[in-house]
Amino acid sequence: MLDPILSRWLDVQAQALDVGSCDPQEVLPRLADANVLRVGVPKALGGLGGDVAGAVEVIANVASHSLAAAFVCWGQRSFIEYLLQSPNERLREQLLPDLLSGKLAGATGLSNAMKFLSGIETLQISAEPTEDGWTLNGRLHWVTNLRKTGFVAAAAIEHAGGGAPFILAIPDSVAGLQRSRDLDLLGLQSSNTAALGLEGVELSRDWLLHEDARKFLPTVRPAFLGLQCGMSIGLARRSLAEVANHLGSSRTVLRDELQALRVTLDHLVSELKQGLLAGRFAAQPVPLFKLRIALAETAASAVQLELQASGGKAYLTAHGSGFARRWRESAFVPIVTPSLVQLRTELHRQANL
Template sequence: MTESTLPAALRDGIDQLIADTLAPQVEAIDHGQFPEAFLRALGRLGGFGAALPIAQGGLGLDLAAQVEIIAQVARTCGTTAFTVWCQSSCVWYLRQSHNTAAQARYLPALARGELLAGTGMSNAVKHLAGIERINLRARREGTGYRVNGALPWVSNLGPGHLLIAAAALDEGGYLMFAVPSGAEGSTLRACPSFSGLEGSGTYGVHLRNVLVPADDVLADAEDFCAYMQRIKPGFLLTQIGMGVGLVQASIDTIHAANRRLQHVNCYLDDQEDDLARELHALLSTTQALARQDQAAPLLSVLRARAQGSELSLRATQSAALHAGAAGYLMSSPAQRRLREALFVAIVTPALKHLRKEIQALEALQAA
């Protein structure tokens, strides 16, 4: 691993919180328990606002620090790391908004974990990449908007949580907005069971004629394209933290298994030293891009995010093979990480989505 980007006191505090609050609950979280107590405690440590200025309630560090925090959590629990990514992404969205009223209303509480929030941007991100139609529609009403539609799954949600999503305007263009819990016309519905990430607080969201006042608009049609350009590097780079933590945990599993089985494990692909070198290179690249913030080249960011998915898949499979039959038990962390890594490669932008965008940008550059 590269040298830590976090202050020692923060890193140690998060490690202690993980040991005390998260590690004993990992199996329960894998089976559907939402890690609310951990998330709120992490917020009190500043775990969602590493890249947020101190004046706005953050730690005044950078995106590289936020990536490391997510990786720290993912090394123990990929599901919880995903919810940390959801929360820190919502902080990132608010930070990049020009709506100071929305920032004042939500940002400090989000950064401290007092208010939890789900990012409902999967559909919009896929729509903008030409993959699927957009599900939410909005029309103007006075200074605000009325929104209708449904999102099949949004994570890090629950009673009292905030929703952040995007809609297509009837008049053309797009809108990004926040919907507080309990807003009239907003309902949550249970999702089918997943093979993993069951504790991620994932629901179907239905919006029926929901009023979005001007103070809850994060980006209007005029600013939307520029706003998406501002948030996209951070959206992608912080996701890599999930993969980094899974890979490091897989290396730990391989190292432990090799104490007894090195004589036969040596015939497997993706050995400990090889994975460690690739992880170091990925994390170094990610940290360098994250320090560029919004200015990070999008093609480089997309490539790093794709590499994070690919390395996660290889490392978790190798760890399960190194562990042998023990890695096939439902209670095995190696088996759980296989499912978590598959999610890293499926969650928006999925690996196929990333490769689509990479190919398009490469073709544009070649032209």
């Protein structure tokens, strides 16, 4: 369960967070104050203990109130996970306290890298070696949680002269790093989502998360995707709860479909958590891809059922603003990287190997 203060704030601000009228700088401190960022982080490192399955539940709980806030939570928690799994202990000690407290925003920045891992896209940042690090050039077109008061972004980097691609943490303070204006999104506008341009950015080896992207990415991909699935889970649960609230004597015909979706959702969540905790998805990503697709489809079905259960009042502004927001949120779930099309493309490729 979420902290009641956070739950109330998210409910009040959900519409504003979606359309961008809520100050995006306020989201991360709210999440941090409720300790949602510390779940699944070892106590010795300032966390609350637990595991990644607990972190998935946290994001699902946030998403049941606001997908925009859950999107920010996913970005922050994913970056924290990169630090937890990085061999760079000094960087972890330097950044983790401010990430957990919400003072510093962590941006995953690895959407391009995940597509690179599946052979869908080339890396968008290249590096020339210097005496103690690299000079970076390139662009990341879509990065979330680029908080204007301080952020650090993870990115996969290609060696201009060849060699294994690697993973860097890029702080907002370096010269040559440009943050665009927030992207004009259909929803989720208070999520600090923008583009990053790098022109002659000089960074030392102190900021190295991992020296080999092809080894690191499969290791963190289960958490990256698993935490992302929390957004679908929370949205589906909220819409199914709304369906149950709307069911009356005139709509009992929908009861069987509601129950079937609940059973499906519970089964998928159980499969996800079991796979994450058993560590199966690092070596066998295909089942995880299928779960991500199935959960997104379940969320879409849940929102569609909410529309049917609500009837015409869902189309009235006075009554349907919450539904309209969830409808927009459900349109985002299939396209967040890796999109369902990208996942299906990868499944098709795997099937034909």
